[in-house]
Amino acid sequence: GAITALAFDYILRVVRANMLEREAIEIDTEVSEFFFSRSSDVRLDARPAGIGTMAAQLRGLEQVRQMLSSSMIFAMADLPFALLFIFVIAQLGGPLAFILLIAFPLAVGLALLLAHLIRRDTERAQISGNRKNGLLVESLDAAETIKANRGQWYLLSRWNTLLDEVHDAELPVRKLQAQASSIFSTLQQIAYISMIAWGAVRIYDQQMSMGALIACSILAGRVNGPLISQLPGLLVQWSYSRSSLKLLDGILALPPDRPVGMDQLRPNRLEPQITVKDLKFAYQGGRAGIVVPTLDIAAGERVGIIGGVGSGKSTLLKVLSGLYAPAEGQVLMNKLDMSQIADDVLREHIGYLPQDYRLVNGTLRENLLLGLPDPGDDRIMEVAQQTGLEKLITSNERGLDLFINEGGRGLSGGQRVLTGLTRLLLARPKLLLLDEPTANLDVETEALVLRAIVEQLDPETTLILVTHKLQLTNLTNRLMIVANGQIAVDGPTAEVLKQLTAPAQQPAEAAAAAQPPKTGITTTIGARTQ
Template sequence: MTTRAQHTSSFAALGRLLRYARGYRRQIIAATTCSIINKLFDIAPEILIGVAIDVVVNQEESFVAGLGFETAQEQITILAVLTFFIWAGESLFEYLFQILWRNLAQRLQSDLRQDAYEHAQRLDMSFFEANSSGQLVATMNDDVNQLERFLDGGANAMIQVAVTVVAVGAVFFVLSPLIALLAFTPIPLIIWGAFYFQRKASPLYADVREKVGDLSSRLANNLGGIATIKSFTAEQREAKRLKDASEAYVDANRRAIRISSAFIPVIRMAILAGFLATFTVGGMMALEGSLNVGAYGVLVFLTQRLLWPLTGLAEVIDLFERAMASTRRILDLLAEPVNVRDDAGKSLEQPVRGKVSFNQVSFRYAGSGAGIQDITLSVPAGNTLALVGATGSGKSTLIKLLLRFYDPSHGDIRIDGQPIREVSLKSLRDAIGLVSQDVYLFEGSIRDNLAYGKPDASEEEIMEAARTAEAWSFIEGLPQGLDTPVGERGIRLSGGQRQRLSLARALLKNPPILVLDEATSAVDNETEAAIQRSLKRIGHNRTVIMIAHRLSTIVDADTIAVVENGRIVEEGDHDSLIRNNGAYAAQWRVQTGQA
């Protein structure tokens, strides 16, 4: 993602942003129009100053006198009235462009973040395995905010610099083409310098955004693993790692700042040359009488109005480059392809009985090459299938394929005879309740977490699911009961309590297919026994697929499949596999102390 971004120009990123924001075309046009009118009003007072000087010097022969205002007093009065309306107009349109640009910034950043998040939710699990959560959070939060800062002020500044050059240039060429040429001589150098520094700064700011993501990842990982850090007394080591990541961010910024800071001194000298040319040549022409004194005043004032704002190009370009580096990351995230498509409009035929079949299913992970090969399995509706085997043998891969976190490279998976690729993801996943070893509880109350899969569940339904999972006994013993906060990732609860809540959460969905991915491997004997009792109650009329390392938990399974190196090497019930005296029997003897 970042490599492609570094080789995309900032103006290409701006083009991509404008295409994304085409729904905001009216707001962009309105904001731009207000910025232009505001700037035209802003440069008008300098012209009026020159006209006023002309009135004072030439009186009845001044430019304003030619408009029908004969006395100098009338001319000054009309100039005062014009000045009032110009300042009022400038203030009005400044208010309008501020409102329009800032509201656009807020609306666009909100939509970008929402679209990026919703797109990320549709991405395959392989994307999340290849990209750190810290980088993604930095993209959706810090990068979006960086773009918002540019739209708040930078966009208006760029437009107004362009308007200044065009409008002031037009006045210059009307009053004195020679001085106009002299005043505009530095502008090509200034623009060349701007593009030169832009090209130099672009990859540097892309690196800055990358370092922000690295820093966010380090912070997220360390705060999430604070218990491990403390248990290994690794605080100093992790503080050093964070400092290294922070210093890398500082260094990346320092390199970018060094380039952007060099812009102003170079441009100042070019501006000085243009101003001196106008000041001296125009002054000589006024002394000779070939240039009106008022016009000379206008030219001197407008030269500063023309050239000095260009020093702000450094700041504007700095803001622009940061924003475009962020824009590339956001739009690159939005451009990430979704391989597991949710194009099917059909739902699983109701009621779902729960028959699951894997038909010559093969799959390999892109990074490691691990996976499964030619798996064929069938689980009748209401039966229990147990998958056993060494870590990395392919058991969890079967579950991921069943849930369509990935799609197999060969073969298909069916529920009640329907290929799961031909039904919507919602219909598929609504039919499956997953209880994994790594329980994730969201920050909130126990009630919120239990009702996560069924937000409209009644109090009675929640309590019944908790009782079935043997979680109610500890819930009612808590001071706040169901309203007890669980903390981030459920940190306020024990591992066994979290596991029972996870089972209750899955049961509340009342899914026809229940999947337990090593759900009892990390719990104490009491919790394991409780979960086993629960399974005996809930396994009736429900298809259960279990992954287990403790063979004692699956002896009652209708079918046990032994997986080795991505293939099924044995299949049968507990008694037949013991009689077969193969891999399962050998593992059973080891776990029961008979080896």
């Protein structure tokens, strides 16, 4: 009989563990997929300034997962059994069940008090820990800049400061947890001793048998062990998970690219025609953005955008691409508001090449075909030959399977740009938005790229090009000058360039006219010979 009971208990434990682990995996898969998708959908202009800190906040999901997938689920699974065991103890030992009915609520009350006392410190520790992890990500990402400028000591000082903040916040939590563990252990011992003592009295009075007392003590251990003894650690873990949930709620509160639940438009075709109405955009923190009362770009137009550093050229391009959402006004494509068009449809028709094109971890082929159907190696090599990326492919033994490190490390800035441009030409979008496409290229490669862009352009393709190089304006028939976040000049390329060069020519002509006529030859020491 005892062997049968032990075997049955073992089978129940194994079945319970397997069921809970299977449920935990399903919860983890669903929740992780949701948060990854949701964090990827956050609008670029609404993302926190510290990406490392945001990544650390997402790591808080691991704490929540551990909480829900292990301790919490086991405790919830044990609670009905604990109530059942107390009922059985009441049947076997009568009033002995009151000991557990007093000890268990008392333990829960002490646990809630502990949770209240450590809540503030766990939140402080969580925030400081996220900032510390964010600093680690930032320092690893910017290692080249930090080493070149002897910034290690500065970052080490910041790291130690954040580490002290974490320790200062965690120390009270650990002290309270240790004290609570001692209190709960004492409470368990008191409950056990009380049950044995009261049971002995009842046995002496012949109100219960020795076997019943042994059974009650075993069942009491099944109540005290899984629940009361785990409460301190469980409550501390829950407090950290609660702080993580608050930070995760902050990420969920960030605006997505498209409102959740909105029926998005999915037109079969979008003409590359852009209309801007009463556009206002500003960065978080009040940093200046752009203001465009009205702008119309017809399908097939070739538009260049020039301006000083920080004038708003790249910001305007991001807004026109739909990656940044205007605070006020509308950006229309083919008379449809971009915010209402499904993102996959919009990206199919818009090709955007940023200044700093970053690659993802994987092979060169995977980066070239990111989000695209495979057109075949012949087509890939054809476009790579046009852009000049063929040199990178043929110069290594792995070819298109060349492994790319995170961010494209190991490749030059020009090679990263060529990879992005090649992918863009493979996609063949009808609206090309290029931000300084030849800034990192040599003269020969720049000529190849310009020729490839010209070959891509057909009467139905619209080009919007941001550049500091006047020679690239040869690709355009319309030129804008952006200054202080506004379009200061907008007109045909030839006329705008003429306006730019006219102020420089007029002083030169006036200075030449003011010079007296030369009647002799001036020597290198300023003497004049007749």
